[in-house]
Amino acid sequence: MSTPLMDKPGFLRSALGGLPRPFWALWSGTLVNRLGTMVMPFTGVYLTQERGMPVAAAGAVMAVFGAGSLLSQPLAGVLADRIGRRATLAGGMLATAAVMLWLGASTSLTTITAAMFLLGLVIDVYRPASSALVADLVSPEERPRAYGLLFWAINLGYALGMTVGGRLAGMGFSWLFWIDAATCVAFAVLVWRAVPETRPEAQESAGGFGVVLRDRVMVGFTLVMLGNALMYSQTVTMLPVAMTKAVGMPTGDYGLAMALNGVLIVVVQPVVSGWLGRRDPSRTMALGLAVMAAGFGLTAFVTTVTGLALTIVVWTVGEIITAGIAGTVVARLAPAHLRGRYAGLSGFAWSASSVLAPLLGGTLLGVGPEALWFTIGGLGLVSAAGMLALGPAVRRR
Known part of the structure; x- marks a missing residue:
């Protein structure tokens, strides 16, 4: 007996069809850009090996990058509303290209530090503009699927780019x-x-970022996103340290287990994004956060690579559930002429987590693995509860 999922043409239409052509141009550009994302994952290696910096100095330079990132999202959100989504995205990408080349040519500590700050400022300028573009171009019913497909493109491009980048770094x-x-x-x-260009009329975009900060529902949702970001950021901060140092897992085994995350996202996410998009966004987001919290909480009991792989599967399922929902909620909360600013505030949560997550995780891991993973799991559950509490207000919008 056939099922809808077995009907491949029907599945492809439901997964990929019905979205406007400009969205696919944005999707293609995102994929191309992520295929070339090779500098940031290897920045620490570049600074210590190519430029001969001590580890402490390299860490300080990378913290300067984080400082630039904190300013990036609110500024980019205002620009997306004032000068336009397309202009902000294209300008941010061109500025990123210029700063990348400057950083690659810099040899002194002063110029490297300045370049890293500017890179933190411009590298993610495209995010609020991209989020606002999706909300402007795509109908509310299709937005969860559209945001989910962008998430898929980012992960697919990043996975391939990391593979190629690792080989090129050796050359x-x-x-x-x-x-x-x-x-x-x-x-x-x-x-x-x-x-x-989809920017509303200029006079409608008047007003500062304070307009967004006075929206208590959006501020509450940003706090939920901060909890989400602090939880997920442990995958690139303390998870590798905890597994290789505290558990004694070989780096090769750890890398093999972590590859499950990318494989599951690439294979599963396009299949389920349409179905998830038909569910209530607040409850779906809360469910995904709770599943992620369970996965990270269970990491406290990991002693083998098999155990790690099982926890990765759990929190990756949660990540897939939430993938297209955050952008959908922001688009639902934001007036059309303030979509850039609202997306900028949401993005600020992720920028803040890049600074706070290693501080929080490092302190807790110093106490012990259980302290780290139970706290992170608890933070995820609090975020899920917060999302449920915001649900009625989000639905009223």
């Missing part, structure tokens, strides 16, 4: 900077040529 780090810069330019050109 010389200059390749990474040139390829990253080239894909940024390609993203900018594609969006400028194929995506229309």
